[in-house]
Amino acid sequence: MRKHLATLGLLLTLALQPALAGGWSHREEHREPPRPQQRPPEPPRQMYVPRQEPMRPQNWAPQNRMSTGQAAQRAQQMNGGGRVLAVDPSESGYRVRVLKDGEVRSVYVPGQ
Numbered sequence: 001m002r003k004h005l006a007t008l009g010l011l012l013t014l015a016l017q018p019a020l021a022g023g024w025s026h027r028e029e030h031r032e033p034p035r036p037q038q039r040p041p042e043p044p045r046q047m048y049v050p051r052q053e054p055m056r057p058q059n060w061a062p063q064n065r066m067s068t069g070q071a072a073q074r075a076q077q078m079n080g081g082g083r084v085l086a087v088d089p090s091e092s093g094y095r096v097r098v099l100k101d102g103e104v105r106s107v108y109v110p111g112q
Helices: 002-021 068-079
Strands: 083-089 093-100 103-110
Touching (some): 068 083, 068 093
Antiparallel strands (some): 083 093
């Protein structure tokens, strides 16, 4: 009987040894690994899209404006004749370049 008690004591000692040594802990079994710190999500990046002007014909002008030919005639009348070199549309009219007597003159003609 003493052998049985000694064997039982030995078995209990071996079975309980890891628990007594701190090797088996209920808390350690279920411990989660540390989580890495998470950054807040970045807002979506917006792509730059240049604003596009609507397609218009080159000789386009609003209906209440005069044409480039009319602006050239008006500039010749205002200047007393001369050769028209260029007609450039501006904000509310035309800038007409006229050559007269060897001199280039810029004349502003209102668009209406």
